[in-house]
Amino acid sequence: MKLEVYRRELKQYTINTEIKNILFIASEIAKKYNKEVYLVGGQVRDIMLGNESSDVDFVAVENAMDFLEKLYERIGGEKRYYKNFLSGSIELKNGINIDVTTARKEIYENPGALPIVFKGSLSEDVKRRDFTINCLLVDIKKLPDLEILDFVGGIRDLNNKKIRILHEKSFIDDPTRMIRAVRFAYKLGFEIEEDTKKLLFDSVEKGYIRFVSEDRIFREIVKIFLSNKKYIGIRILYEYRLFQNTFLSDYIDEKIIEYFRIIDDELPLICELYNITIESMQVINLLVLFHNIGSNYLLGLFDKLNIPKKIRKIIVSIKNNYKYVNNLINKDKISTVTIYKIIDLVNIEGLIYFAITNFDNNIFIKKLIEYSEIYNNMKLFVSGENIKKYDLKPGPIYKRIKDELIFNIIAKKAYTEKEQLEILNDIIKKNKRWYNDGDN
Incomplete structure (x- = not known):
């Protein structure tokens, strides 16, 4: 590998203020x-492309844990060590995740196995990575000057918008890289380089x-859900038979x-009307992913x-209420009360899934x-x-009263406790004999 060094100024690039503060503290x-510590991986790539990223990866040529400890003393957060992988992490309350690793080399004894890890040089650490565009390094001691070290032609592939693996055994060593290749390609608007694509299809x-x-594959698929182009990612995975x-x-x-x-x-539009959170959207994505899977197999997968x-x-x-809810939805006459019943039965995530x-x-x-207007305004005060x-x-009889109560609350848009109690009182008064003589 021939090392190329590119020099830029940090002020040329738009970087999140919180990320920039972390970089200068690390420096x-x-x-x-x-x-000897370097910023590496996706953060460097995204700085060059003008994209935002909440992940910060550092590689230290010697003891990464000592650097991690000193960084933790300055910025706090939740700290973890992974001794088997010579690495550690800090998770901040603002969602930023910092990974620190000791420069290492990896040996894969079998296809798809987790690697055996040894301390290594900076160039050996680069060799273990997935794609050339994720191998760029920034010497943080040089900040605010941006000195970029490129061992594998990462700048070339960034400029040419190519996803390229580092060696022909890359997909054999770690087959999840095939899923990542697809994710980076559609996420960044890049193409998978031809030789890389041939090796991908061969590995498939x-x-x-x-x-x-299963869990390693699942984690890669969940990352696709974080994109607003998940349909493209899932379709390509399907077409590539991944x-x-x-x-x-x-x-x-x-x-x-x-x-x-x-x-x-x-x-x-519907998600906006119902104020669907990122967490709820992830549940909805899983419901769709698991749509064709029967309950018994799914329970084993969990x-x-x-x-x-x-x-x-x-x-x-x-899953248990699928047929019942589908029948409710496909009746000739469906009302807004039906929507309430569905949410009451399967939560808001279930409603959006249906x-x-x-x-x-x-x-x-x-x-x-x-x-949606009722959903955002209505709170049931009556119990x-x-x-x-x-x-x-x-x-x-309680269920019959509640059903009639809900129908009237929705029809009359009775959103206050006083209005709902008045409706309950009217229902009881108008039907008192029926309630007393009924199936109570």
């Missing part, structure tokens, strides 16, 4: 303690990805890809994929949009305790 530490044919654990030989092998089809297109192209219990509960609830899978049902989508005050014993 002060490196200068004070004479440490030979099925190397089957040696990778789901083949994975836990999703039999479950991704044209229908699933169309659902992701709806999420990207059709759903933003542990392998390390799905949080809260998300498992939502997914299982929706909007995706029933997007051709114009009546349902229209009612869903109409209901079973209020009904008890009318000397009605708990039983099926």
